[in-house]
Amino acid sequence: MTVIAVAAPPEVRDLFFDADTWAALRRLGDVRLPPPEADVGDEATLAALLAGADVVVTGWGCAPLSAAVLAAAPGLRLLAHTGASVKPFVTPESFARGVRVTQAGEAMAYAVGEQALALTLALLHRVHRFDHALRSGVDWPTAKAAPPRRELRGATVGVVGASRTGRAYLGLVRALGARVLVADPYLSDAEAATLGAERVALDDLLRRSQVVSLHAPVLPETVGMIGARELALLPDGALLVNTARAALVEEAALLAALRAGRIDAALDVFDAEPLPADHPLRRLPNVLLTPHEAAGTVESRRRAGAIVVTEIHRFLRGRPLAHEVRPEQLDRTG
Template identity: 40%
Template sequence: MTLHLAIIPGMRITRRVFTPSQLEKLGRLSRKVTLNQEEGNPSPETVKRLIQGADAVITSWGCPPLDSELLAEAPDLRALLHAAGSVKTVVTPELWERGIQVTGAASMLSRGVAETTLGLTIASLKNMWQIIDYTRNKDWWGFQQDSVRSRIREMFGITIGVIGAGHAGRHYIKLLQGFDVKILLSDPTYTEVQAAELGAKLVPLEELLAAADVVAVMAPEIPETYQLLNEDRLGLMKDDAILINPARGSIIHEEALIRHLKLGRFFACLDVTEPEPPASDHPFRTLPNVVLTGHIAGAVNNGLLQIGKFITDEWERWVQGVPMEGRIDPVKLSFLA
């Protein structure tokens, strides 16, 4: 064993992501492990000290970008394992220039996003939010009136539109395979054949919006997706459609969304807003056809431990000379969240 691994997140993050047994396994797989014992986010000076002579480094939330000044302390660095979502917070051009391999755990976070989106899909189609209000605060059987009961739908014979098939979108589509529904996909990086292999039909965004009973926003936050769902595109949606956004608030033009919601055209489940949180008097907080879930779609609590397991397994693959599953292609970085 000749590899020196530096784990640079503060202990507050490390304890949330890695179990003691996972840290122990990382140690067994390494000649030397340098573990940041400080609680808070590491400063550049702390990172310099930790990565001296390291062959690989584990980063996570709160870690600074690994620029040329930091990389100078680890001339033998060959791998970066990011125990969080987007690697864009830590990668730099200098890192790619040195040929350092990068892997990330975005696929683990995305599982939670997809599963939460499926839950919101089922709950919203079932009109559970309005029925809960009736059974708690009003006549128990009040929801049987036509205006409430008629809005109940099942996961059968409906059309679900998925905007973006990255890690989260792909897993959401996979979960939908257990239901008798039609799945439409809009993603400029996919071909019709690739979409069909997932179990979806590739269509233009406008066609998806006009046809879908449920629209799930799973796209990354990149310049091309800024306010992707604008006034005109929101206007294409069905009057009784459900809009679910577990991605980023900036993908939807929120002023336009508010106008459509005030007209009662459709129902929105928003895990994210722009900015977060919305102001205390923001219409999202009072409109009856909006549910806010407070940015919990990704991994939370025990779900974060999936990240630690994945990164530990990635390190084992690296040590054994096996390709890492989450390896990032720098050419495709601009399309990633």
């Protein structure tokens, strides 16, 4: 019988697998769990769990498939990840050994797109500023003295990265009447037109957009892609939303722009996570903060669990994987 090792603690398993999905996984093979309180981030623990396993289901905090782990699991054939990025888990050794890889990032796209929309609307209507002012105890007239508020309908919104989350966000803001620009070197003009957007260069997007939402992966060419020069291109009063990765933006430059009061921002991702209690971002009234939870809806995680089970089912029956990550694709994922 196929052995499916689930390298995730109980609290993570409960997030991704409801009773029906868990039952479906068990129908595919002998499901093996780590011992109570075991740390699958420890290589020796993971190696023991994978001994004799055909498939491993990974979650947050799992150790990578190192040479030592693979030596203990000569029959391992598939890694199915409940999240999006598989970079923390796969290794050159695992690909060389023929271990195939799939992931459930598609499940999270709508949730991230919807939170990016929620953050956009909050910034446009200055909800964050009103909330900060009222909680700080200022008088009523002072609390009402926010910068001008704007509507999404008719606004020009720039989407940086036509990723799954970028496309989900793009569709949502278009449905509410926004004009959309998109910057992505891998997107053609025809593809952008199909999405209902205008493809432009990044600098042009920054100059023309009232709202800029980041949805690019972290790659060598995207790290620090939004620095002091790029932030200076934004119009006065522009809004920046980042539900992608903190590494896309130079933090020092962003802090300087925010302290100057020229822009507002909504951030779900940070260079240091957890965000330190004394971090200056926590004290700025023109910043809306969420703790890296854009993808964390119940529906998103349930979809991810279902994708993992479906991918394992496809694999065991020799059918093509719908979400496979091949070695040559790894460098183009976040």
